[in-house]
Amino acid sequence: MKARSSRRGRWGGAVVVAAALLLAAPAHAVAGDAYPVSGGSLVFGMLTGTDGYRIHFSEWERGHGRHFKVVVDGHDASLTYAVPAGRAPADGIVANLGRRGRFELRLGRLGMVRRLGYSSQCEGVPGRWQRGYMIGIAHFRGERGYTSTDIHVGRIPIVIESWPAFRCHYAHGGGPRVKPRRAQVFARRGGLGFGAVLHARHSGPADQRAFFRAWMDGSAGRMWISREVMVPAPESSFVFPGGPKLPEEVTVEPPKPFAGSASFIRSPESTFSWSGDLTVEFPGMNPVRLAGPGFGAGVCGVDSCVRQEPEREPPA
Amino acid sequence: VKAWGRLVVAAIAALIALAAAAGASASQGAQPRHVEFRPPTSRAFINLGEHGGYELGVAFVEPDFAILYAQQFEEETQAAATTAYGAHFEGSLRGGRIRTRFGSIGSITVHFVPDGKGHAGRRGKNCEGRRPRDEEGHFVGRIALRGEGDYFKLAARRVGGSISRTFQLRCRVKHQAGAAPATSLRGAVEPVSGFVLNGSGGSLALLQAAERQGNRRLELRATHMEGAPAGAEVTAQAFEYQGKMPVGRSASVPASPAGTLLTSLPGEHPATATLKPASPFTGEATYLASSHLSHSWTGDLSVQFPGLLEPLAGPDFYSSLCVVSPLRSRYGCDFLPPDWQVAE
Secondary structure (H helix, E strand, O other): OOOOOOOHHHHOHHHHHHHHHHHHOOOOOOOOOEEEEOOEEEEEEEEEOHHHOEEEEEEEEEOOEEEEEEEEEEOOEEEEEEEEOOOOOOOEEEEEOHHHEEEEEEEEEEEEEEEEOOOOOEEOOOEEEEEEEEEEEEEEEOHHHOOEEEEEEEEEEEEEEEEOOEEEEOOOOOOOOOOOEEEEEEEEEOOEEEEEEEEOOOOOOHHHOEEEEEEEEEEEOOEEEEEEEEEEEOHHHEEOOOOOOOOOOEEEOOOOOEEOOEEEEEOOOOOEEEEEOOEEOOOOOOOEEOOOOOOEEEEEOOOOEEEEOOOOOOOO | OHHHHHHHHHHHHHHHHHHHHHOOOOOOOOOOOEEEEEOOEEEEEEEEEEEOOEEEEEEEEOOOEEEEEEEEEEOOOOEEEEEEEEEEEEEEOOOOEEEEEEHHHEEEEEEEEEEEEEEEOOOOOOEEEOOOEEEEEEEEEEEEEEOHHHOOEEEEEEEEEEEEEEOOEEEEEOOOOOOOOOOOHHHHHOOOOOOOOOOOOOEEEEEEEEEEEOOEEEEEEEEEEOOOOOOEEEEEEEEEEEOOEEEEEEEEEEEEOOOOEEEOOOOOOOOEEEEOOOOOEEOOEEEEEOOOOOEEEEEOOEEEEOOEEEEOOOOOOEEEEEEOOOOOOOOEOOOOOOOOEEOO
């Protein structure tokens, strides 16, 4: 399998800064608040996997240690596999992903070191970035072989970044512009979640006004795995069987990789049930049920929500 | 013992409310800029034990309020029913001599004999002065009480109890508290409504009924809160004067089981509701809106307060039903005015 070259425009400093912001931003921060982002370094590259998937790998070093991450994306799915980074020689990466594979790479640098700028909300001493390449072994195989890559002593283009600690401010007026939302559904059971959003009528074409997402987080040994699928869908996949007087009643029927449908229905007790045969198929896995007993669920309108906790198991 | 503990908690809560009103209070976490003098206070509690299936107790608080409580508590459902009788006492809590008469219920004439098991409490922050002191002991004298219809009967000469005293304190506070509003005996006895125990948001379904019979006022409230499990929180309250004695009664089932309150869905016509709460309530009642202008509230629903069995439905009741969509009415029914009507 050949490695595909990465492009600076797509992988540049903005990626780092955006990621750092996401990682460091306190959940309760409000416009005008400042928060610190710790310094660190990052090496990242991209490989082409089989069956149309892209395999991004990166090694992060921040205040709390080093970790190695593989992100596989394609076919409306994104899967993250993260492990603590192994001990490697200077300018090298060693990561053991167990049954999922192994990365053993040596790093070479190319060209000049450049300045890594921050977005306008952030201030601090600028970081640096540089192109490079890695040589060695990069072996990855997804569950049941949904994708794989196998490189032996190949030359993989990479980007190397480092930055000192800096500070960021929340911009007044909020973050990125978000499509106006008409309704939203969410359901959760442990590390398994489902979300659906129906955007306002004037926002985009009718066949993409609904948006469905499912995720499943968990661990396998020392590896943290996060799976996610996201698909747009027509407005007709998100309906209100209770009509305008009962907007909290919602039925969703998302497209593949989902199957079936689920409904959030109000009872005469004013409790709500989240039921149906809705399932999702994450790459390399059997279909996973997304509705029924054990799920907490809720529905949001424009400015308020209603939620129902799962029924408690009766005491043994 | 648990039921008794709850009665003590209820009595102490009332005493604290009264004591807070009687004395000046300091702001929490205050910077010590002003000096405030807090007057000494005393309160007492008599444990009368269980009689006729009811836990009985009397709380005394300055200036001269005596409140007799009769309470039943169901551990499994957390259901509680309480009747409180209010009276003015003569004598001195500080001296431990008290004489009071609860109208037709009976009278108490006692003096306090400490058993030496006192303990000192904690002063307020930034305060100087003698520490508060609680003394355990016995009230000795004559106690003769009898509930309406003899639901309890008690004659005793020696009962357990305690007296709690605070002493004048000099406190440094950030803001000087103004004079606290005076609390009346009626205010100490009358049930307080509006507390919601279950759920995470506003009420999605709220059924209310109220009636006035002579000087007795009766209220019923059944609510299902957003996020709460199936079932409803049901409370009933009554207040009246028996002669000059205020009598407050309350009954509540904080988590009445599934099937307690069933309603039509928002916007559905006709609007209906059926209420069938657990003990101390019995029977069931139905709300039916035949049109936007008229509805009925009928059934054999009633509540057993200590000493009083009261019907809670019928043609003389004003009633109101609110069933809302939380996405259309953000705060549920709680800030919507009730649609009071006399049942037809």
